[in-house]
Amino acid sequence: MSWNADLYKNNFAFVHQYGNSLIEWLQPQPGEQILDLGCGTGELTATLAGSGAQLTGLDSSATMIESARKNFPQLDFVVANAASFSLPMQFDAVFSNAALHWMLEKEQVAARMYQHLKPGGRLVLEMGAKGNVEALLEALEKAMQQHGYQYQPRWYFPSVGEYTSILEKYGFRIHQAHCFDRLTELANPENGIIEWFDMFGDYFFENIPADERLSILQQTQEALRSACFRNGKWYADYVRLRIAAVKH
Numbered sequence: 001m002s003w004n005a006d007l008y009k010n011n012f013a014f015v016h017q018y019g020n021s022l023i024e025w026l027q028p029q030p031g032e033q034i035l036d037l038g039c040g041t042g043e044l045t046a047t048l049a050g051s052g053a054q055l056t057g058l059d060s061s062a063t064m065i066e067s068a069r070k071n072f073p074q075l076d077f078v079v080a081n082a083a084s085f086s087l088p089m090q091f092d093a094v095f096s097n098a099a100l101h102w103m104l105e106k107e108q109v110a111a112r113m114y115q116h117l118k119p120g121g122r123l124v125l126e127m128g129a130k131g132n133v134e135a136l137l138e139a140l141e142k143a144m145q146q147h148g149y150q151y152q153p154r155w156y157f158p159s160v161g162e163y164t165s166i167l168e169k170y171g172f173r174i175h176q177a178h179c180f181d182r183l184t185e186l187a188n189p190e191n192g193i194i195e196w197f198d199m200f201g202d203y204f205f206e207n208i209p210a211d212e213r214l215s216i217l218q219q220t221q222e223a224l225r226s227a228c229f230r231n232g233k234w235y236a237d238y239v240r241l242r243i244a245a246v247k248h
Helices: 005-011 015-024 043-051 060-073 104-113 134-146 160-169 190-201 210-223
Strands: 033-037 054-059 076-079 090-097 117-128 172-185 234-248
Touching: 015 033, 015 090, 015 117, 015 172, 015 234, 033 043, 043 090, 054 060, 054 160, 060 076, 104 117, 104 160, 134 190, 134 210, 134 234, 160 172, 160 234, 190 210, 190 234
Parallel strands: 033 054, 033 090, 054 076, 090 117
Antiparallel strands: 117 234, 172 234
16 A cells, blocks of 8 residues: 555545544553554644653554654654564553554454553554445445456454454453544545545555546546535545553
């Protein structure tokens, strides 16, 4: 997966903006060591650091980390895979916003998060839940099939029970879990759905010529117009899962 860090910051700022309310679940304290797992371009990492905590941001995308280091040079950022990373310390808390659904090796990720927490350390996360962007993906699947291409799912969107069970398996005690719908406005009023797939959906088009890709995306967007276009704006049907847990 290649990331366009500039597009992400300019037209998908809602990712970190919605994450601000997740910080209330974490309640970071001055002097705490906190790992921001899947930190992207670092905006939430910097917000967390404003509490006086000491932050480390980790992401598998070198492009995202390059942008984070450029904009927040005072913070520590690491390029690493969440399923296999090893840092020379344990943290008071692990924080993750809108990242864990990209990590298909979910059990290995859970084990790494557990290993990098101090005893009693906190885990606070938000990720896509079962049903997330379901309308968008169903429309894309139909369009791809009509063009003669096979749709392959990419993300991991678990139910509350599914993901809390994984965390419990690796030693976490769940304190709070919340699943909720969040209809999310997209920045581009003309081609919001197309731009969403341009940002997050490169995986679907790896072997599809550019002209066919555009045709598939235009067809997908038009199929969604009645459901996802309101008052001149495009929306995505997000479903989110929030969890607060501790290392038991």
